[in-house]
Each structure stands twice: as structure tokens, then as C-alpha cells.
Amino acid sequence: MAPAYARYKLPSRAATATKVVMVKPGSTRDTRPVPANWLIESGAAVRQLQEKTDRTHAIVLMGVSGSGKSTLSGYLAELLGCPVLEGDAFHSAANVAKMTAGHPLTDEDRWPWLGALGNAIGTAAMGHGRAVAACSALKRSYRERLCAASCVPLYFVLLDTDRAEIARRLANRPGHYMPPSLLNSQLATLERPGVDECALTLDATRAPALLSADVLGWVQSVIAPA
Ligand SMILES: Nc1ncnc2c1ncn2[C@@H]1O[C@H](COP(=O)(O)OP(=O)(O)O)[C@@H](O)[C@H]1O
Numbered sequence: 001m002a003p004a005y006a007r008y009k010l011p012s013r014a015a016t017a018t019k020v021v022m023v024k025p026g027s028t029r030d031t032r033p034v035p036a037n038w039l040i041e042s043g044a045a046v047r048q049l050q051e052k053t054d055r056t057h058a059i060v061l062m063g064v065s066g067s068g069k070s071t072l073s074g075y076l077a078e079l080l081g082c083p084v085l086e087g088d089a090f091h092s093a094a095n096v097a098k099m100t101a102g103h104p105l106t107d108e109d110r111w112p113w114l115g116a117l118g119n120a121i122g123t124a125a126m127g128h129g130r131a132v133a134a135c136s137a138l139k140r141s142y143r144e145r146l147c148a149a150s151c152v153p154l155y156f157v158l159l160d161t162d163r164a165e166i167a168r169r170l171a172n173r174p175g176h177y178m179p180p181s182l183l184n185s186q187l188a189t190l191e192r193p194g195v196d197e198c199a200l201t202l203d204a205t206r207a208p209a210l211l212s213a214d215v216l217g218w219v220q221s222v223i224a225p226a
């Protein structure tokens, strides 16, 4: 039987666009139903975004492990027909081994990773006009590092929810190297974006299809205010 999310198959323009997809093993999609008019509303938001601006930019989904970054970035990239970059794919083998062993990364561990990922985000966005990325980007300094390395405007979207919801998700996500035991350090490290940052905070428990509509509307309102 086709998975429930097949109902939300996207328009052919998005589906056939050139993509650089770096998928993370172990991610699944939220299959809760969304309103029937979602595709129409999202289609309108995508068109508006594409018509109103050709300004190169990237959307970065941020938040602690398990908050839904990869899931939502997949949705958005499909809608926009643009490349999606998975932050996990840019970690060194040493970083992955460290996290797998249950040790949180340090600033020093994260610095080269953020540089390489920021660079790749910038390259993808410049090549395609826009890009979507999933990256925890837990601290303000990490977001600044991504901005500096990408050289394109970055729109950060924090997926925020409580500890219990994240813990439940991590416990139900087999086959991922990130152990649930690192959740406390992830939450302790998280610096929510300040009002002076180009960032939107969303309730991570909503369905990805609905979150994506909010993201598109917000980016469009910032890039090309009515
Ligand atoms: N909006 C959502 N509602 C419910 N579950 C979700 C949602 N987004 C993601 N999930 C589930 O939570 C888990 C973690 O999602 P994932 O996208 O891998 O998070 P991250 O990339 O932030 O680590 C996955 O099992 C996924 O199916």
C-alpha cells in the first residue's frame, strides 16, 4: 500500500527540478493528514516566492536532534524544487564516532563542520537560486558561522517543542547514530534565536505540510514585504 504521504505528491515542476539530495538514514515522514486545501495554498505561496524575488537565499531548519529538521527540509525542498542539504552528512567521521559513543560535540568539533556546511549551502543556493538545509545550529555563534561561510542570506527556522516530545521521537527513530542520551546536552546548548536574528520559531509538533506553508509565507514576507 502506498504510504499516506503519497497523497501529498507535489506538482511536476518541483518534482522534476534538479536536486542535490543528501538524505539521512532513519528519517521518516509524519503521516498525519493535512487539510485538503494545503497543496493549493502551498502552491500559491511557492509561486509568490518565485515571482516576487529572484534574490538568492537559503532556508535553514534548526533545532535539537529529533525536532524534525530533516523531515521539514525534505518537504520544503520538494515544494521549492531546490537542493536540500543534510547537516549530518557533513560531520567528520570523528564527530559521528564521538556522538555515537554518547559524547556531545564541543565548539571546536563543530567549527569545521559548520564551515563546510555553510560553504555547501552557499554554493547550492548560488547555483539554484535557493536551497534548504537541516542543521542543528544550536548557538548564535554557529548561526553566525553558517552565515559567514555561505555568503548568502540565511533564513533560520527553529523547530521548537518540549523535551518529552523530542525524547519520544528519538526513542522511536532506530538506526540513527545520535543516542537519545545526548538530548539533555542538546537542550542545554540550544540558544533560541534573538529578536535581532533573521529567524522564525515554529511549534515542531504541527504536521510538516502545515509548517512548510508557514515557512514559505514568512520567507516571502521578509524578502518581498507586501
Ligand atoms: N512534525 C512532526 N510531527 C511528528 N513527528 C515528526 C515530525 N517531524 C518529524 N517527525 C518524526 O520525528 C523523528 C525525528 O525527525 P527528523 O526529521 O529526523 O529530526 P531531526 O532531523 O531534527 O533530527 C522522525 O522519526 C520523524 O518521523
Ligand SMILES: O=C(O)[C@H](O)[C@@H](O)[C@H](O)[C@H](O)COP(=O)(O)O
Binding pocket: 024, 064, 065, 066, 069, 070, 087, 088, 091, 105, 110, 136, 137, 138, 178, 186
Ligand atoms: O551540533 C551537534 O551537536 C550535532 O549537529 C547535533 O545537533 C545533531 O543533532 C546531530 O548531528 C544529530 O543529527 P540530527 O539532528 O539530524 O538528529
